[in-house]
Amino acid sequence: xxxxxxxxxxxxxxxxxxxxxxxxxxxxxxxxxxxxxxxxxxxxxxxxxxxxxxxxxxxxxxxxxxxxxxxxxxxxxxxxxxxxxxxxxxxxxxxxxxxxxxxxxxxxxxxxxxxxxxxxxxxxxx
Amino acid sequence: xxxxxxxxxxxxxxxxxxxxxxxxxxxxxxxxxxxxxxxxxxxxxxxxxxxxxxxxxxxxxxxxxxxxxxxxxxxxxxxxxxxxxxxxxxxxxxxxxxxxxxxxxxxxxxxxxxxxxxxxxxxxxxxxxxxxx
Amino acid sequence: xxxxxxxxxxxxxxxxxxxxxxxxxxxxxxxxxxxxxxxxxxxxxxxxxxxxxxxxxxxxxxxxxxxxxxxxxxxxxxxxxxxxxxxxxxxxxxxxxxxxxxxxxxxxxxxxxxxxxxxxxxxxxxxxxxxxxxxxxxxxxxxxxxxxxxxxxxxxxxxxxxxxxxxxxxxxxxxxxxxxxxxxxxxxxxxxxxxxxxxxxxxxxxxxxxxxxxxxxxxxxxxxxxxxxxxxxxxxxxxxxxxxxxxxxxxxxxxxxxxxxxxxxxxxxxxxxxxxxxxxxxxxxxxxxxx
Numbered sequence: 047x048x049x050x051x052x053x054x055x056x057x058x059x060x061x062x063x064x065x066x067x068x069x070x071x072x073x074x075x076x077x078x079x080x081x082x083x084x085x086x087x088x089x090x091x092x093x094x095x096x097x098x099x100x101x102x103x104x105x106x107x108x109x110x111x112x113x114x115x116x117x118x119x120x121x122x123x124x125x126x127x128x129x130x131x132x133x134x135x136x137x138x139x140x141x142x143x144x145x146x147x148x149x150x151x152x153x154x155x156x157x158x159x160x161x162x163x164x165x166x167x168x169x170x171x172x
Numbered sequence: 173x174x175x176x177x178x179x180x181x182x183x184x185x186x187x188x189x190x191x192x193x194x195x196x197x198x199x200x201x202x203x204x205x206x207x208x209x210x211x212x213x214x215x216x217x218x219x220x221x222x223x224x225x226x227x228x229x230x231x232x233x234x235x236x237x238x239x240x241x242x243x244x245x246x247x248x249x250x251x252x253x254x255x256x257x258x259x260x261x262x263x264x265x266x267x268x269x270x271x272x273x274x275x276x277x278x279x280x281x282x283x284x285x286x287x288x289x290x291x292x293x294x295x296x297x298x299x300x301x302x303x304x305x
Numbered sequence: 306x307x308x309x310x311x312x313x314x315x316x317x318x319x320x321x322x323x324x325x326x327x328x329x330x331x332x333x334x335x336x337x338x339x340x341x342x343x344x345x346x347x348x349x350x351x352x353x354x355x356x357x358x359x360x361x362x363x364x365x366x367x368x369x370x371x372x373x374x375x376x377x378x379x380x381x382x383x384x385x386x387x388x389x390x391x392x393x394x395x396x397x398x399x400x401x402x403x404x405x406x407x408x409x410x411x412x413x414x415x416x417x418x419x420x421x422x423x424x425x426x427x428x429x430x431x432x433x434x435x436x437x438x439x440x441x442x443x444x445x446x447x448x449x450x451x452x453x454x455x456x457x458x459x460x461x462x463x464x465x466x467x468x469x470x471x472x473x474x475x476x477x478x479x480x481x482x483x484x485x486x487x488x489x490x491x492x493x494x495x496x497x498x499x500x501x502x503x504x505x506x507x508x509x510x511x512x513x514x515x516x517x518x519x520x521x522x523x524x525x526x527x528x529x530x531x532x533x534x535x536x537x538x539x540x541x542x543x544x545x546x547x548x549x550x551x552x553x554x555x556x557x558x559x560x561x562x563x564x565x566x567x568x569x570x571x572x573x574x575x576x577x578x579x580x581x582x583x584x585x586x587x588x589x590x591x592x593x594x595x596x
């Protein structure tokens with residue numbers, strides 16, 4: 047089973063999904079992220095799905111769960127880079143990803159987290 | 173001119189394999205990017221259903237032709253417990269497996285044709301077709 | 306079929322073959338006359354002669370021992386396709402085939418033998434079949450043209466235009482069907498990604514009416530854009546359309562709608578932190594808030 051790496055940039059944890067996820071990897075990622083949020087005290091989580099070709103209800107639910115868990119641990123989650131075809135399919139499937147914030151790309155995702163925080167949370171990294 | 177491809181669904185990694193094979197077939201049929209994504213997503217839902225509810229099954233991927241258009245037909249079969257109440261199983265949000273209950277109802281919306289045959293104790297056969305625009 | 310009859314039929318068939326061979330020149334000339342008069346003005350005589358020569362040979366060949374009609378059908382299909390493309394009517398196209406019957410009839414009448422007459426009955430049936438085949442090819446070719454044109458229409462349908470940095474718009478004009486709406490919406494979403502625009506305006510001022518499916522597509526697009534991290538505003542909804550949407554019970558929920566494209570742009574600009582300041586009555590200056 048492949049594990050998705052979790053990167054830390056200042057107060058933000060960044061996960062970029064580059065592989066065709068199988069269900070166990072999805073569950074493992076969910077746990078890893080929760081652990082990392084607590085361990086690093088991160089204020090934001092960005093999940094980059096630019097390379098993801100499909101999001102089915104299982105992965106969709108994972109995204110919503112990660113957002114809910116992170117919020118409980120005082121971190122905001124932003125899903126970035128969803129492809130148009132994936133978005134159209136999710137709507138048709140009936141998934142609205144309620145409670146998940148989204149942004150067009152990584153840069154805008156970081157900007158959104160900064161805006162939410164009201165402070166420059168990435169300054170620590172510089 | 174019909175080509176078909178049979179794949180077993182026995183584990184989580186098979187679900188990934190099914191997605192990849194369906195994607196290749198969808199490209200060959202000439203489906204648009206959005207339609208490819210829809211049919212691969214439907215395949216992912218149905219393959220996972222076979223795994224979760226019937227402990228496994230198989231899928232036949234076929235390229236079909238109705239004289240005017242080419243299409244992709246997927247037949248998911250399993251020998252699991254079957255579905256006692258089909259209308260209920262096709263309702264949004266109905267689940268017995270702890271999911272979101274969008275697998276069956278959602279995949280039906282993602283394809284052009286959807287056929288479900290099932291009876292308690294006799295397994296389930298779901299055939300879906302997506303036509304090239 | 307009885308033995309006597311089939312002998313007769315064979316004899317008739319042979320006689321027709323002989324007649325076609327012996328009277329090639331007069332039959333061909335007459336055929337050319339009939340075919341030419343029905344499609345006058347559309348086609349130049351030289352190419353018509355060439356086409357008919359080939360057809361004549363192919364007909365003759367298909368009647369022979371081998372009775373191989375694949376060549377003939379190929380030629381006829383080609384003829385129907387090119388005529389359909391050039392805008393010939395179905396009658397003009399079919400007359401080319403049926404003309405051969407009339408042309409041969411005059412020769413058969415002169416011959417007057419029972420074999421020739423019996424053969425002609427058989428020959429008519431063959432020509433009728435070929436005529437039907439021609440019509441089918443013609444219809445298929447027309448169908449293809451219609452499909453191609455529909456696709457071309459889809460392609461040139463609607464541009465996605467940039468209104469401001471980070472704001473794009475699709476001005477929809479004309480009747481929307483489900484396929485066209487889908488194509489336009491996919492294009493809009495792709496543009497959001499390509500340009501990194503977080504705001505989109507779907508302007509439907511030029512749309513006279515929408516049906517349930519189209520309204521649903523608009524709605525789904527707005528939701529899909531949100532999933533991608535962008536916001537859509539729908540502008541220019543006509544009273545009739547608002548009426549349709551409400552009576553159809555389509556839930557527009559919290560989607561922002563504006564009366565005009567200008568209002569929608571103002572809304573999007575405000576959302577992206579750009580302010581308008583009104584100067585001296587009519588002039589409007591725009592000031593960007595530095596972040």
